[in-house]
Amino acid sequence: MAFSDPITITINAIANVFNRSQSLTDGTVYRKATNDGILTIKSEYGKNASARTRRYISLNYSKTAPNPLISAQNIVYDMTVGLTVNTPKTGFDTTEQKDIISGFLTMLTASSNANLLKLLGGES
Numbered sequence: 001m002a003f004s005d006p007i008t009i010t011i012n013a014i015a016n017v018f019n020r021s022q023s024l025t026d027g028t029v030y031r032k033a034t035n036d037g038i039l040t041i042k043s044e045y046g047k048n049a050s051a052r053t054r055r056y057i058s059l060n061y062s063k064t065a066p067n068p069l070i071s072a073q074n075i076v077y078d079m080t081v082g083l084t085v086n087t088p089k090t091g092f093d094t095t096e097q098k099d100i101i102s103g104f105l106t107m108l109t110a111s112s113n114a115n116l117l118k119l120l121g122g123e124s
Helices: 094-120
Strands: 007-011 014-024 027-034 036-043 052-066 074-088
Touching: 007 036, 014 036, 074 094
Parallel strands: none
Antiparallel strands: 007 014, 014 027, 027 036, 036 052, 052 074
């Protein structure tokens, strides 16, 4: 089953709408109409018996802001955030994978994103 089209991601209380812009052999690319956001969703399947399955979703987001060195000049800044799930072909069913990922994301976002803020602050 495919993701919905469009996909909305709320950032700082603002809904950002991503429309399907490209279908790939192994995934889909969604873009904002303003071209300052790209959402990529892909699944890659290993070809031999010991190969692994890799699924990922990534968001590349950009903004234009003043250059800190030349105040009269603007620069485009961008960042990427992603989640990669790398599993063996067998051993973890979909429910187990979901539970592990959900627990991981909950650890990052619990207590008003406390651990996420620690990560962004360079703590380990």
